[in-house]
Structure formats: structure tokens, C-alpha cells
Amino acid sequence: MSSKLDNLIRLTAQTFLQRRESLNSAGLAGLYSPAAGESQSTFQKSFSELLAAVNNIKGDDVGLSKLLQYLNQLKRHKVTALYTGIYEGPLFCVCIFILYPKSKIPLHSHPGMYGILKVLHGDVVVKSYTSINEVDYRKPTLPTFNAVERVECLSEKSSPAIITPENNLHEIVNQENQSAVFLDILSPRYESENCYFGATEYKPGVFEINQIPCPTTFHTITIPFPFKVKPPDRSSLS
Numbered sequence: 402m403s404s405k406l407d408n409l410i411r412l413t414a415q416t417f418l419q420r421r422e423s424l425n426s427a428g429l430a431g432l433y434s435p436a437a438g439e440s441q442s443t444f445q446k447s448f449s450e451l452l453a454a455v456n457n458i459k460g461d462d463v464g465l466s467k468l469l470q471y472l473n474q475l476k477r478h479k480v481t482a483l484y485t486g487i488y489e490g491p492l493f494c495v496c497i498f499i500l501y502p503k504s505k506i507p508l509h510s511h512p513g514m515y516g517i518l519k520v521l522h523g524d525v526v527v528k529s530y531t532s533i534n535e536v537d538y539r540k541p542t543l544p545t546f547n548a549v550e551r552v553e554c555l556s557e558k559s560s561p562a563i564i565t566p567e568n569n570l571h572e573i574v575n576q577e578n579q580s581a582v583f584l585d586i587l588s589p590r591y592e593s594e595n596c597y598f599g600a601t602e603y604k605p606g607v608f609e610i611n612q613i614p615c616p617t618t619f620h621t622i623t624i625p626f627p628f629k630v631k632p633p634d635r636s637s638l639s
């Protein structure tokens with residue numbers, strides 16, 4: 402597979418290992434802490450380098466045509482998206498979502514996590530929400546809270562969208578009549594039991610966010626990533 406993809410995995414490992422080291426051996430659990438480590442200049446430098454590498458990834462680098470073939474072979478039946486993991490480990494994951502036409506990944510949280518989203522095909526609208534007051538997203542249930550909204554319309558020409566431990570909720574919508582494909586990097590990895598789904602209600606000047614169960618209309622199928630990639634040095638990721 403593309404050496405760009407191998408390089409991306411290497412850079413992602415380097416970036417988030419630096420974050421882990423900046424936490425001074427807090428361990429993986431500590432990585433889910435809000436805003437942990439991002440003030441460290443080495444982490445910021447590495448994160449910027451990683452963003453540039455993500456921005457450079459094109460559909461051909463991840464075998465886009467093969468992934469779209471999968472999509473066409475599967476009969477769509479109440480499926481929102483296909484998911485494939487390029488690399489998955491406790492420190493980070495690099496994966497791809499293929500979003501069907503006119504579908505969306507509903508509003509969900511990423512407690513204490515960094516995320517980078519790069520569109521490789523089609524167009525998506527990302528609506529992200531940042532709480533006005535401090536919210537500990539790691540709690541299993543959350544009170545209603547107010548947040549400000551940011552809307553980004555992204556295509557393959559767009560720079561990556563970012564989530565940080567503070568800017569932590571988003572929904573991803575494909576409003577178009579064609580599929581949309583995006584690369585997603587998350588660190589630490591997504592732990593579904595720690596995350597929650599939300600519903601927004603517009604109030605004057607803010608959006609009120611309430612926790613809801615996972616919408617029954619949201620259904621993702623996992624498919625194997627059809628190419629080999631070079632994994633990061635496992636001794637450093639234990």
C-alpha cells in the first residue's frame with residue numbers, strides 16, 4: 402500500500418506518544434483527560450506535521466476505488482456507513498468511513514480525545530459543538546448543557562477538521578446524492594461505552610444539548626481494510 406499511509410501511521414504514533422510522554426507516565430487512562438498535554442510545544446509541532454501529512458492523503462493512497470466497490474457490492478439495508486480500520490490500537494486508530502448518500506453519523510462525543518477528519522471523496526457537513534461551560538465528557542451520563550455550534554462544509558480539497566478534548570461533539574452529514582469517504586484519526590481510540598449521543602435544540606444564541614440513546618437509524622457495517630500497512634513499533638505502543 403501507499404508509503405504515504407505508512408508514513409501517516411508512523412507520524413500519528415510519534416505525535417500521540419509525545420502527548421503520552423508529556424503526561425509524565427499518566428498511562429492510557431490519563432490520555433482521556435480533558436486538554437491533557439496540548440500545551441507542550443513538542444506535541445504541537447508534531448501535531449502540525451501530522452495535519453500536513455493528513456492533508457496530503459488522497460483517495461488513491463487508501464485504495465478508494467476498491468472501497469467504493471465494496472459499497473456497490475453490499476445491498477444497502479438500513480446502513481448508514483461502512484467502517485474499515487487501517488490501524489487500530491489503544492493509543493490511536495486510523496480508519497475510514499464511507500457514508501452513504503443522504504445519511505449522517507449522528508451527534509456523538511469523543512471524551513478527552515483528539516480527532517482529525519479528512520474528506521477523500523464527496524462532500525460532508527461537519528457540525529461540531531463546544532460547551533460554553535466546563536463539562537466532564539467522561540461521565541457516563543451528562544446533564545443538559547449549552548454549546549456553540551461550528552459548521553464546516555468539507556470536500557477533498559478542504560483542510561482536515563479537528564476535534565480537541567474541549568471541542569468534542571460532532572455530527573457528520575452527507576447531504577449529497579453520492580457517497581462520501583473520509584479518513585479519521587482518533588487518539589486515544591474510540592471507546593463506545595465512554596461516549597454518548599446527543600440531540601440539539603436551538604435556544605437564543607446557543608444550542609442546548611441533551612443526551613439521547615444511540616439513534617436506531619444509525620447502523621454501521623465493518624469491513625476489512627483490503628491492503629497491508631506497516632504497523633508502528635509495537636514496543637512503543639504497549
Ligand SMILES: [Fe+2]
Nearest residue numbers: 509511516571
Ligand atoms: Fe466522531
